[in-house]
Amino acid sequence: MSKHFDYYLLxxxxxxxxxxxxxxxxxAFESFVGHYAPLYASSLDVTDEQKTLNVAAGIQYWLDEGADPQKINIGLGTYGRGFSLADPNNSSLYAGTYGGxxxxxxxxxxxxxxxxxICxxxxxxxxxWDDEQQVPHIQNGNQWLGFDDQKSIQLxxxxxxxxxxxxxxxxxLDTDDFRGLCGNGPYPILNTINQYLN
Known part of the structure; x- marks a missing residue:
């Protein structure tokens, strides 16, 4: 057993x-577009590192290292991260940006x-909706915002x-839609978690 593996078990x-x-x-700490919390990798993720920058890979890493799944809580966001696109006509993943x-x-x-x-x-x-990464984003001109909504949280x-x-x-908690402006009642993200979590 490696020292690395022993550390995780301990x-x-x-x-x-x-x-x-x-x-x-x-x-915005990067100079290209990327969703802040994709569930899965995109076909545009080609390097080994790029393929690990998603929820599924992050959780699987802990499980592969021997962590007890019952002790793991999946981290979820009620916010998003956005970019100012260098070219408003190019909004694909890894498109160039010039800041947040x-x-x-x-x-x-x-x-x-x-x-x-967002609401x-x-x-x-x-x-x-990104079918590969299973997350949404919105765009208006050169503004690109990736976030989680009820659909992506359910998944x-x-x-x-x-x-x-x-x-x-x-x-x-304070960045959920606590006033219900998105039309699903107050706290739609938290309510989705409560509804679907076993």
């Missing part, structure tokens, strides 16, 4: 739970947007259930 034995933050894989998206009225940080802020956006944003919870994980952790 760590798991001494912890009640392990919150695995499988998000923030991409963001415009700051939202509450988070007030370029490149970060709460789900509650307040005008209808001229175009919604796109992540179903993935967690399939791996017999212990539960979920959320970052953060």
């Amino acid at each position: 760590t798991c034995r001494n912890l009640d739970m392990i919150n695995v933050m499988v998000y923030d894989f991409h963001g 998206s415009e700051a939202g009225p509450y988070t007030r940080e370029m490149g970060v947007i709460g789900y509650n802020e 307040e956006l005008d209808s001229d944003w175009e919604y796109t 992540k919870i179903e993935f967690a259930n399939s791996k017999n994980l212990g539960g979920a952790m959320v970052w953060s």
Whole structure:
């Protein structure tokens, strides 16, 4: 048994739970488009490193190292990360960017947007669902925002259930749609987690 493997087993034995933050894989700290928390890799992910920057690979790593699945909580976001596209006509993964998206009225940080802020956006944003990565993004001109919604959260919870994980952790409560502006009642992300988590 390797020292690396022993470390994971020792760590798991001494912890009640392990919150695995499988998000923030991409963001304005890079110079290209990437979803902050894709469930699976894209066909455009070609390097070994690129293929690991997703929820499924992140969780599987801990399981492969011997972590008890019942101690693992899948990390979920109620926010997203965005970019200012270098070319508004090229919004594919790995398209060039020149910084983060415009700051939202509450988070007030370029490149970060709460789900509650997304729910307040005008209808001229175009919604796109990525069938490979199983996550959405929206675009308006040169602004590209990748985030989680009820559909992607449900799929992540179903993935967690399939791996017999212990539960979920959320970052953060204050950026869920607590006023119900997206039309699904207040706290749609949290309610989706509660509905589908075994």
